[in-house]
Amino acid sequence: MKELTTYEMDMVSGSYGNGFFNDVGEAVTSSIIGGIxxxxxxxxxxxxxxxxxxxxxxxxxxxxxxxxxxxxxxxxVGGAIGAPIIGYAETWKLCKQAANGLLGGTI
Structure with a gap:
């Protein structure tokens, strides 16, 4: 059975596997950022x-x-539920795009 590399883990949407507490922390952080x-x-x-x-x-x-x-x-509510599914990195990227869209007048 092949072990996944860090790059392969990052390519899987919402992939976790860094230990229980790290995964829960990432999910909660993603949920908060996504909800806001x-x-x-x-x-x-x-x-x-x-x-x-x-x-x-x-x-x-x-x-x-x-x-x-x-x-x-x-x-x-939708963002708080959906953000842990796509993961922290993707959630942060989408939130930055939304902020840039507001500042640029394209939101």
Missing amino acids: GAGFVGAVIGGKHGGDGGGALGVGAIGQLVGMVSGGLIAA
Whole structure:
């Protein structure tokens, strides 16, 4: 049976195998970073499109607020669940891309 090299382990999505406590630490760290990053993006997108319907009085401010809060919460939960699946390195890379997209105006 072949043992995997470090490079091969990194190529497997969400691969763990560094010992129980290291793996749990990486999963928790990935979950926290993924939840914060995805919640941030979800809140921005939800706030941007939450008031697209115009609202009951023609003012979409309440819709934007609801979209921002609910979009952020839903995305945070999804990010916290999905991040340990793809691993810490990929989660960190995606969060940096999201931050760069916000600063660059492309999010």
